[in-house]
Amino acid sequence: MKAMYWWSVTLLTALLIGTTSCKKKDKESSPGPSAPAVNSRQVKYEVTGTFSGHLDMTYTNAGGTLTTVEVSSLPWSVELTAESTVYAVAIGGGSDLSDNLGQPGQSVTMKIYSAGKQVKTQTTNTNEYGSIYIPAISYGF
Numbered sequence: 001m002k003a004m005y006w007w008s009v010t011l012l013t014a015l016l017i018g019t020t021s022c023k024k025k026d027k028e029s030s031p032g033p034s035a036p037a038v039n040s041r042q043v044k045y046e047v048t049g050t051f052s053g054h055l056d057m058t059y060t061n062a063g064g065t066l067t068t069v070e071v072s073s074l075p076w077s078v079e080l081t082a083e084s085t086v087y088a089v090a091i092g093g094g095s096d097l098s099d100n101l102g103q104p105g106q107s108v109t110m111k112i113y114s115a116g117k118q119v120k121t122q123t124t125n126t127n128e129y130g131s132i133y134i135p136a137i138s139y140g141f
Helices: 002-020
Strands: 042-049 055-060 066-071 076-081 088-095 107-114 117-125 133-140
Touching: 042 055, 042 088, 055 076, 055 133, 088 107, 107 133, 117 133
Parallel strands: none
Antiparallel strands: 042 076, 042 107, 055 066, 055 088, 088 133, 107 117
16 A cells, blocks of 8 residues: 555656746636636535545645545545646545455546536556556646
């Protein structure tokens, strides 16, 4: 479990360093076809599914650093307003191998919302032992 937890934290950290070190684009001149409200900082992370074990979820908090929480039942969500210095948010996680696994064939779906609009989603299934690793998804403002 410790390896999976650190892998998740390392992946999220690398993702955030890579996306926050880039020059910020002018969203008002080219918002793109699927952009939510211009410069919206309202973020909601949502985790749903049939997984019955415990999850360790790591996400970008309002200040741009990582927060890890133990989720003991689904659905779970958290809402925040990202600070202006945060250029991207991400969420990922996995089951705690030393504690409460799920059952084979169960699933977890992660979603990121910005300005009330779903902007990212990913569904992952447990392995034959009931454990699950959920690769991070991210969204840039």
